[in-house]
Amino acid sequence: MVQNKGAYSSQYPHRIKNSGLSRVLARISSLALPLLFLLALGACSTPSGPGASTQPSGPGYYTVQKGDTLSSIARKFRRSNSQIIAWNKLSDPNDIKVDQSLRIAPEGARTAGSNPASDNAAASRNTRTAEDDRADAAAAAADRKDPVDWTWPASGKASSGVGQGKKGIDILGQLGQPVMAAAAGKVMYSGSGIRGYGNLVIVKHNSNLLSVYAHNKTIVVKEGQMVAKGQKIAEMGKSDSNTVKLYFEIRRQGKAVDPSRYLPSR
Structure with a gap:
């Protein structure tokens, strides 16, 4: 079995350590995928540890939730990306972290919510819109022209899908059970260098679609390897997770889409 420790193989010379998923997808983009992957969403990690500092809070601030990106936060509060970047003096707008506090209004201004909790709750309710659903449906229809034959990547109870700040689904299972393509x-990435995803595998299926498999116990495939539908690629685990599960995403042109629109009924 193969346990790749977070770096591209000799085929892929770009080394990645403690990078966000958006950066990995951008580097994959430079190798084989459309440039739209440069707009891919960030990692789902929750930074912690003794280095964490006290952050501002209160009206005019928003606490970053799992699944947020700079663009999605800007849309929630009807701001531009450049405003959020300027108000927070962000040197790397792709590197926002879960639980990070961001100013989402000019100093002295008030937002609709009276506190961060209400702002976050309102934003979460509006994370997924009818427009998002229509876009996903249109994307799935377009992909039928270059069809991909999908199957579930693991057995077990699955969460209901994207929304409420989530980009993918969690599939609960047993430690060591098979995770399938x-x-x-x-295989475009196989390693553990992306904080928050643990042992991670990314598989490219065609010019538009890829899938993401996170929190594995062990990875059994190498970067550059071709895999078949249903082939074992990893064993389920809890790396960078509090519970044993597979976190699974399908991404179309770098944007996470609802897996239920692609996976068969079960």
Whole structure:
């Protein structure tokens, strides 16, 4: 079995350590995928540890939730990306962290919520819109022209899907149970260098679609390897997670889409 420790193989010379998923997808983009992956969403990690500092809070601030990106936060509060970047003096707008406090209004201004909790609750309710659903449906229809034959990547109870700040689904299971490729494709990343995802595998299926498999106990495939639908690629675990589960995403042109629109009923 193969346990790749977070760096590209000799085929892929770009080394990645403690990077966000958006950066990894951007580097994959430079190798094989469309440039739209540069707009891919960030990692789902929750930073912690003794280095964490006290952050501002109160009206005009928003606490970053799992699944947030700079663009999604800007849309929630009807701001531009450049405003959020300027108000927070962000040197790397792709590197926002869960639980980070961001100013989402000019100093002295008030937002609709009276405190961060209400702002966050309102934003979460509005995370997924009818427009998002229509966009996902249109994307799935377009992909039928270059069809991918999907299967579930693991057995077990699955969460209801994207929304409420989530980009993918959690599939609960047993430690060490097989994690399978949800469709045939090429392994583009195999390692543990992306904080918050643990032992991670990314598989490219065609020019538009890829899938993400996180929190594995052990990875059994190498970067550059071709895999078949249903082939074992990892064993379920709890790396960078409090529970044994598989965190699974499907991404279309770098944007997470609702897996239920692609996976078969079960």
